[in-house]
Amino acid sequence: MSDNVLDWTSAYPEKVSPSAGQARLGAFVERLAADLSGPEGGRLPFINLPHWPALKRDLAALAPRLKGFKHMLLLGIGGSALGARALQKAFAPGQDLPGHQGPWLWIADNVDSGSLMAYFTKLDPAETVVVAVSKSGGTIETASQYFLACRWLREALGDSWKDHLIMVTGEDGFFRKESARHGFTTLPVPTYMGGRYSVLSAVGLIPAAFLGIDCEALVEGALSVTKPLTETILSPKILAAHPAWELACWNWSIIDSGFTQLIFFCYVPRLATLGAWFGQLWAESLGKEGKGSMPLPAVGVTDQHSLQQMFLDGPRDKGCLFITSREEDPGTAFPDDLPAEFGFLRGKMLGELLPAEALGSRMAMTQRGIPLVEASLASCTEHECGRLMALLELSTLFTGWLLSIDPLDQPAVELGKRLAKARLGADGLAKEKADLAQFLSAQRRTTGF
Known part of the structure; x- marks a missing residue:
């Protein structure tokens, strides 16, 4: 059993209304069962x-x-x-x-x-x-x-x-x-x-x-999240109780309320690169038919000094999935002979700084009305990372279904690939080659810099 938690306290500010996704639970239970059936886990x-x-x-x-x-x-x-x-x-x-x-x-x-x-x-x-x-x-x-x-x-x-x-x-x-x-x-x-x-x-x-x-711990962590959907007779009640469904409903709600960007703000330094992985998962799965939201990977505390001005004082179009860990790494103690203006650090450990920064950032975002869900990991281990990855994959899948799109394909990505091959002279691709010729022959308007 994991002690990871999702904190919904700041998930639904006044501008956001909870979705009506519960009305579609029955259809999604049938869809999930059908897509999981067949060899190799179905689709x-x-x-x-x-x-x-x-x-x-x-x-x-x-x-x-x-x-x-x-x-x-x-x-x-x-x-x-x-x-x-x-x-x-x-x-x-x-x-x-x-x-x-x-x-x-x-x-x-x-x-x-x-x-x-x-x-x-x-x-x-x-x-x-x-x-x-x-x-x-x-x-x-x-x-x-x-x-x-x-x-x-x-x-x-x-x-x-x-x-x-x-x-x-x-x-x-x-x-x-x-x-x-x-x-x-x-x-x-x-x-x-x-x-x-x-x-x-x-x-x-x-x-x-x-x-x-530890690959086995990664897989076991992921399966501990997905098993409730695969090892029982799935029902609307079971799906509704799953955290990935609740997270998907939140995502759908904020998109429906005009929040077209999703910040993935990671305050777990070891997992910082997970933001790039999530960015592809989210963008390639949900950016279809004019729908979805733009993922914005951010690293705490680094991006408090580069992006947070925009997050807090820019357009009100961003929600935030805020990643933290309760695993303690005290680090080293600050020396006693600090300048007076930094005296408040005396007797404290370097490891106290990161959670204080995370709390300050989370509170500031909440005070600015940014819909925010905190995913707090009990520890930063392979097992807990596997759990987080599975949660994010499932919630991406369910968000796509709620948006009435297919979260498994990526049709628009193929266009750029075909045009690149056409430029390099690959066989066929007559339309792409004609489009390239027209594009490259257009009158250019340029400015030097």
Whole structure:
């Protein structure tokens, strides 16, 4: 049983009326049951994680091999990278601190020639395992990195290069064909698991296992949140009592009341990078048909000095999900010989500063009428992080349903990908090439600066 809590005290200021989502509970219970049915968890494998037993065995078998490498170079973008980075920053933060002796995880998550060439120049191929992650295998950014990584490994290692490459991909597509051709070790992405929901699949858990993160605790934490929806005969009463449903109803209420942006304000330093992961989850799931709200990841206390002026005194269009932890890290004591103006710090510990700042920020936002829900974690462990991730995934799903959109697809993202391929001369794409020609031939209006 977890001591994590959601605090609703400031959730519904005067401008926000609670939603009428309860009237749709029956339909959503039927929808959830239908979408969970079928092999591999149906359309929602991120809820009951049916792939975990097999993946647990695969990770155990891979463990001795992974321990033979000092470096892991992860090739992936979006959901193929954001979850892994969040877990690294939270539970293997030593890489960012002085004196780290390894292992090292390097994430190539952009088309950045300088960084990629630095990896190839500075890393020892003999000590490096490359993990290429793409469910479709057709992601141009990751595929292009893969081609160059293969050359790098082949030229340095000869016939053994294939032992230094692992693929995480779907059942079909280019990467699956490459895996069969070369005999790479390959782990699957469940068929209906989109990238932004895939952190607790091989996508996020291979790098986590390499870093020594407790993958089982992450999964068990997530399942402790989702099991009430999967291990009983689901009813409207059970769904209504679930915190993810209540959070979704709040999200729907503030969107309906004109709050078109959602601040993800994280006052748990180790989980700060979770904001970027949540940003993709929320934006790609809900930004459809002119609906949704814009996620605004923010880090406490850093962004009290960069963004909070806008939060408190800008347009009244923002709600806030406020993340804290009650785990105490006292840190070091302040010295006694402080200047008079800082005398109030005498006898206090550095660890007292963060919760005081969090309280001040939360109260200030509440006083300005910002709808705010605080998610307070009992501790910052893999188990509690898994619980938080599952809560956020479920509430995103339910918010999409309340908005009458499909939170599992991302149709608009594909347009930019097709136009990029058209620009590079890919076969077909006649309409995109015609649109490009028209766009590039338009009269430009420019101003120097």
